[in-house]
Amino acid sequence: xxxxxxxxxxxxxxxxxDVTVKFVLFNQLKFLExxxxxxxxxxxxxxxxxxxxxEGIKVKTIRFKRRITPISDLFxxxxxxxxxxxxxxxxxxxxxxxxxxxxxxxxxxAGIPIIVNTIHGFYFQRHDPWLKRxxxxxxxxxxxxxxxxxxxxxxxxxxxAVREKICSSGAMRYFGGGIDVRRFNxxxxxxDFNAKKKKQLGVDPSHKVIGIIARMVKEKxxxxxxxxxxIILKSFPKTTLLAVGSLEPEKKDAIEPSIVSRYEIENxxxxxxxxxxVDHIYPLMDIFVLPSYREGLGISAIxxxxxxxxxxxxxxxxxxxxxxxxxxxxxxxxxxxxKLAEAIIYLMKNPAEARKMGERGRTxxxxxxxxxxxxxxxxxxxxxxxxxKLKI
Numbered sequence: 001x002x003x004x005x006x007x008x009x010x011x012x013x014x015x016x017x018d019v020t021v022k023f024v025l026f027n028q029l030k031f032l033e034x035x036x037x038x039x040x041x042x043x044x045x046x047x048x049x050x051x052x053x054x055e056g057i058k059v060k061t062i063r064f065k066r067r068i069t070p071i072s073d074l075f076x077x078x079x080x081x082x083x084x085x086x087x088x089x090x091x092x093x094x095x096x097x098x099x100x101x102x103x104x105x106x107x108x109x110a111g112i113p114i115i116v117n118t119i120h121g122f123y124f125q126r127h128d129p130w131l132k133r134x135x136x137x138x139x140x141x142x143x144x145x146x147x148x149x150x151x152x153x154x155x156x157x158x159x160x161a162v163r164e165k166i167c168s169s170g171a172m173r174y175f176g177g178g179i180d181v182r183r184f185n186x187x188x189x190x191x192d193f194n195a196k197k198k199k200q201l202g203v204d205p206s207h208k209v210i211g212i213i214a215r216m217v218k219e220k221x222x223x224x225x226x227x228x229x230x231i232i233l234k235s236f237p238k239t240t241l242l243a244v245g246s247l248e249p250e251k252k253d254a255i256e257p258s259i260v261s262r263y264e265i266e267n268x269x270x271x272x273x274x275x276x277x278v279d280h281i282y283p284l285m286d287i288f289v290l291p292s293y294r295e296g297l298g299i300s301a302i303x304x305x306x307x308x309x310x311x312x313x314x315x316x317x318x319x320x321x322x323x324x325x326x327x328x329x330x331x332x333x334x335x336x337x338x339k340l341a342e343a344i345i346y347l348m349k350n351p352a353e354a355r356k357m358g359e360r361g362r363t364x365x366x367x368x369x370x371x372x373x374x375x376x377x378x379x380x381x382x383x384x385x386x387x388x389k390l391k392i
Contacts (some may be wrong), residue, residue, distance in 0.1 A: 001149055003241045004174040007036040009224030009386065011017045012089045014080070014103035016064040016096040018046030019246070021057075022122075024299070025095060028178060029057055031375045040078065040087070042359060043099070060355055073102065073148070080106035090114060090390065091382065097123050100135035101143045114385045118141065118151040118175055121296025121318055122160060140166045148385055151175035151377075156317040167256035173381060177297040177322075178371030183351035184306035186362070189283040190318040198284055202270060203240050210243040211309075213284035214292065218253035221314060228291075228344065229339035233268060242264070244281055255373055268328040287347050287354065290319060293334050298322040302369050305329070305361030312343045322369075328361035 015021050015295070021029070021043050033039045033056060038325060041052065045061040053059045062079045065072050082094060084106055093116040094103035100117050105114045144150060144167035148163075152158045153175050161167055188248040198205055210229070214220035228240050230381040248254045257271040275281060282288070288304035288311045295318035301311045301323050311329035313319040325331040330347065332339040347354040 008036060009090045009382075009392070010038045010040070010087070011091040011093065011382075012040040012042060012084065012087070014042045014092065014094045014099045015341035016044060016066060016099040016381050018043050018048040018052065018314045020096055021052055021059075022048040024353070026052070026055075026057075027178075027371055028375065028378065030055070035379065039288070040089070042083070042103070055337050064102070066098060067252075068307060073098070077102045077106055081109050082259070083114060084110035085217055090386070091116065093118070096120060101139055101157075103148040112391050114382075115147045115383070116151065117147045117383070118150045118153065119157055119161075119296070120153050122157050122387070123294075125294065127319075128288040133139070133232075137164050137166060142296055144171070147171065147379055148389065149173060151381075153177050154318050154321045157296075158180070173377065174379060176369065176374060177299055177301065177302060178338055178369055178374035179303055179365070180368050181306055181366055183279050184282070184303050184365075186308040188282060194283050199244075201272065201284070203242070204238070205319065207238045208236060208266075209242055209285045210286075210287050210289055210344060211242040211244070211281065211304075212289050212291075213281070213303070214290060216245045216249075216255050217251050218255055219293050219326040221293060221340075222255055222335070223259075224335060224337045224340055225289060225293045226260055226265060226269075229265050229268070230263045231312060231341040232344055232348075238240050239268060239348075240274060241269045242281065242285065243269065244275050244278060245270045259300065278303065279307075282309060285309055287312060287344055288329075289340070289344065290314070290359070291332075291334070293317065299322055301329075302365055303357070306365040308355075308362045310347055310357035311361065312340065312347065324360075324364065328357050328364055 011027055021041055040058045042060045042062055044063050050058055058082055063074055064076055080102055089112055091114040092107040092112045094100040095118050104117055124133045150167055150172050158172055162169055168278050176232045178239055190255055232239060260266045260269050282304055288309045290298055290301045290313045292314055298319040301313055304311050305328055311323045314334040315331040316334055323329045330343040332343050
């Protein structure tokens, strides 16, 4: 987008890690680039930086530690402030908890005219200790005072923001979550392709396949899934669990693949690590599972639905928005391996119903989570803010 002088509108996205930029924000960035914006990104250094830069996105690396580290966070804040002030961006759009807090503070201090934040799920929950809840609510309140607009990926968080007086309702907009429905389309993949892919990955062709795509941390419900899978194998011994997700050694709740030996399921579990071809993995699954304890929306659940797979997820905010219980999948209480196993076994015993859930899931995604809807929301809100704040 250009102003009358011909100068491009300069925008900077800020996220904690390169993985978020590569796998969550990248299509948004390319859309903005196609719209004529001068697009920049700030994130921590990682293995995807060069690939992002090779696609024409200008990248500045500033380290963001994912845990609260006051001294390191102050250094990051200072670096952000000087960078934003020097580059004189028209719009700064922040993402992910740590980068959102520091990014909004730095952008306000640097005099950025338009500041936008996307909340990808609040870090606190209803059942958290009082002090933890109040701490994160206070942080969000402080950050929200810096922004002109706050996007939310799920409606429950919008209600929470109003209830806790985090920000005014006038500053909030529903953002949702969007995926490329052309990429995540089961019609792209033939039975022959799926058979070859199973062989390549070492999946027994006679086995049913349960899949999960999530970071390797306890918060994603892996331990509950392993416990449930132990139960499932007693009724369906010819079943394989495919687990896709990066290791997270920095996280306190990180888990290692070797942990499955405790559950005596190691012969039926295949860990694929971090993958860029997840659209090739979903077609191999009969059922997708996301037993997470905290989600902003559950993008992997939406991708699985787009691929026509029934989803078993936990009954938490975010996932409730992605999965309709009894319609596109089944929701179970978080932290209950027995209920998780029960739901999965039900779908395995009722393949026709599971197939219908998958079909309804595809329809839901096409109507509600097509990334083009997200792009339109971004485009219109930026246009409004540019008109109001910069008279463009």
